[in-house]
């Protein structure tokens with residue numbers, strides 16, 4: 001199993017006191033490196049290309065970020081999204097990691113986890129928001145369609161926040177399915193079950209203070225069957241670990257066991273329909289303790 005990461009993802013600086021800080025990624029990397037029994041192949045995330053990014057974002061958006069990217073200091077691109085000198089390259093590396101992971105999945109069925117930041121699932125086709133610059137999972141899904149002639153790709157998002165950006169980018173693309181569980185109400189305020197795209201969007205809302213029972217019931221009854229029915233040729237996971245009970249930004253009560261469970265279920269579906277092809281990337285998660293144990297649980301379950 002491959003782990004993609006890059007030093008630039010640690011250098012992406014969001015300023016003092018920001019919840020999406022480099023210590024999050026360090027915690028994940030240290031936890032995975034501490035699992036000496038795991039057969040992990042560590043790879044440097046390659047730079048994504050503008051043509052890869054351009055399949056998910058309009059050219060004007062990429063140009064805007066390039067123009068705004070500071071040579072020194074920090075600039076704010078929305079209320080809570082910050083760019084530092086390393087941020088643009090970190091974003092290109094993160095999207096590049098996902099595309100390389102998709103290539104490895106189609107070449108040899110290799111599974112990958114991309115330990116990268118900034119996260120991506122809030123970025124729309126035209127706007128950066130919610131700590132996100134490029135939407136890496138949407139870039140990766142489009143890469144699978146364009147380069148590997150995939151006709152059915154499922155993006156599965158169990159971050160506690162709705163992946164509004166991913167939904168925005170894929171809602172009119174029937175070859176990409178978007179399946180999400182998230183707390184509602186919560187930022188960014190989208191993700192109602194009634195939002196169905198062209199029949200390719202499946203949103204599952206969890207009330208605040210829901211725990212393992214509600215999470216597993218939602219996935220077992222509605223979300224996993226929707227993926228099973230879609231028969232994806234590739235499963236891409238937006239792995240945010242902020243539905244964990246320790247997370248300071250949300251109110252769900254999952255444990256790392258629940259991340260192991262949902263991951264094993266997704267692996268099972270990938271094996272049934274997609275020759276085992278599954279690619280995952282870090283999204284949110286703001287408790288370092290939760291990130292450590294959840295990322296290890298997730299990667300262990302991906303390895304089967």
Ligand SMILES: [Zn+2]
Nearest residue numbers: 159161240284
């Ligand atoms: Zn989140």
